[in-house]
Amino acid sequence: MTKAEAREDAPIRTRDRDGTARAIVIAAREVLAEDGFQSFGVNAIARRAGCDKQLIYRYFGGLEGIADAIGELLGKEIKDALDHLPTAEAPPPASYAELMERQVLGLLELLRRSPLMRQINAWEVAAPSPLVSRLVVARSRQLLSWSKELRGTLPPPPGMDVSATNVVLFAAVQQLVLSAAAVGDYGAVPLRTEDDWDRMKKTLIRIVATLYREA
Amino acid sequence: MTKAEAREDAPIRTRDRDGTARAIVIAAREVLAEDGFQSFGVNAIARRAGCDKQLIYRYFGGLEGIADAIGELLGKEIKDALDHLPTAEAPPPASYAELMERQVLGLLELLRRSPLMRQINAWEVAAPSPLVSRLVVARSRQLLSWSKELRGTLPPPPGMDVSATNVVLFAAVQQLVLSAAAVGDYGAVPLRTEDDWDRMKKTLIRIVATLYREA
DNA sequence: AAGAAATATCACCGGCCGGTGACTTTTCGC
DNA sequence: GCGAAAAGTCACCGGCCGGTGATATTTCTT
Missing domain, CATH: 1.10.357 (Tetracycline Repressor; domain 2)
Structure with missing residues (x-):
């Protein structure tokens, strides 16, 4: 019943699309806020979200979609x-x-x-x-x-x-x-x-x- | 007797260290001013100066030296x-x-x-x-x-x-x-x-x- | 003219990037 | 239970980056 636990200490992640999508957006937000726009890329975001970067393309169509979500x-x-x-x-x-x-x-x-x-x-x-x-x-x-x-x-x-x-x-x-x-x-x-x-x-x-x- | 002609239309460059060193600094200045700090790297500078990037290391010891020269x-x-x-x-x-x-x-x-x-x-x-x-x-x-x-x-x-x-x-x-x-x-x-x-x-x-x- | 030194070029390395196709594993509808 | 669809993973590509060793070419010294 754990929700969108995708980072930090608990790497258990149930297979729900919405949860990981949310985790990706949160990770993207953190990357931008902490590491700056220079690091704002699919690799860094996926790494931080603890998932494969392919999902970024699947769920958001690329960085643009993530930017909109962050917006x-x-x-x-x-x-x-x-x-x-x-x-x-x-x-x-x-x-x-x-x-x-x-x-x-x-x-x-x-x-x-x-x-x-x-x-x-x-x-x-x-x-x-x-x-x-x-x-x-x-x-x-x-x-x-x-x-x-x-x-x-x-x-x-x-x-x-x-x-x-x-x-x-x-x-x-x-x-x-x-x-x-x-x-x-x-x-x-x-x-x-x-x-x-x-x-x-x-x-x-x-x-x-x-x-x-x-x- | 051409001086420090290192770019643009005249690719002839005589072998004088000071001239090319100057050309490198000028190229670096242009890269920074026109393309921004994101592009400020050895490859872009050497490309613009029309010489090998190795010379940047030899004459300036790297980007730091060039930054000082631009200063x-x-x-x-x-x-x-x-x-x-x-x-x-x-x-x-x-x-x-x-x-x-x-x-x-x-x-x-x-x-x-x-x-x-x-x-x-x-x-x-x-x-x-x-x-x-x-x-x-x-x-x-x-x-x-x-x-x-x-x-x-x-x-x-x-x-x-x-x-x-x-x-x-x-x-x-x-x-x-x-x-x-x-x-x-x-x-x-x-x-x-x-x-x-x-x-x-x-x-x-x-x-x-x-x-x-x-x- | 011969050799030393300076100038410049080339080829290569590992690493990270964005992007994609093929694959495996789980979940869901029936 | 079974098969399809969904969720997730893996391996790979080409490209650019910073950096370096070896090599070629010109100039200077004697």
Whole structure:
């Protein structure tokens, strides 16, 4: 009655297609999250899933199918992470500045917690391919819906290019988290300990407050 | 009497070590800049340089040596690009805000113009390795000296975490240029045409002015 | 001109990759 | 129980990779 036990210590695996298919997707997710997109291939995935790579072709038609499956899994992962944010159950933001503060800090925490998302982002800019774009669309859709939901009917502040400004902040957060995960800092600013991140968050909060403050 | 003609249409190559060594470095630079770090290997470089890969080991001791050689070449490239910036011969910045505006826009143009630097940055966050760190140190040194030289003796504005704020802006620029080169936009904001970039520059200028304005 | 040294090329190795055809073992419908 | 279909395994292919030893060819020294 063991379910989809396919890895680690228990190599017993009953012969059910759905179970191994799920095991393959999980293994693929782990390979991508832990070893990076360079290792994202049929051999590595099958090895990790403890099955023959032939099954990958049979059940998913190749890496593309697996990428799509991970995409669905990613949607839930993002939703989950966002629901566990400290501000998840807080009242809706009262001002656009507060909205942006939540979005910026939310994205920061999400990326810090999810190596999978970091790898997808890194993959996207380092080696764009039709394969990764399947993952990107899943990510973008989820983030966009979160953003829309959080914004509600808040009017954007006038007199500025809001989209461009927002994008600058998001890009900064993304780059900072990627650099931190890869090398532990950005430039001369360390980004390792929780204190390092608190410092960075303080600065981000200040920046957001300054940029979007009401006239 | 032909010099270091090693590629393209003229396959004649006289037997001089320095010439072919130079040709190898140039080929390596091109491989990295055009095909990305995934293709940065002895086979691809030798193929492009039109010589045997054995010479790479003989003259450079392997990829590490080539990376170091590219590092030197990179220093000149950065210096060159910065000297051709529109503000290169302008008087020194009069305020910290102006200093940061120049640095932010300068970094943006530098990255936009240099696929090599973009590849190094992407490599750094996507697949950190001792190999790429050799290039990173060369880049960092050059950028740091430029930054110091430009700053002069300008006092930073009080009451804020200047380093953290600067780093946010630089990270944003880097991420925006990388995304633009890879997929042509960031999120929903297109970054393809010169008009797209002008819009982004305007926003960056506004952000810098707002963040560093004097009390 | 002869030999030494430098320059360059070639052939080969093991390893990993993506991909596929043929095979064995289990399960299921009857 | 039996046979077919499903689930899973194995062996193999060609290709590219990094790396190395042996060899050929040119140039330099004397």
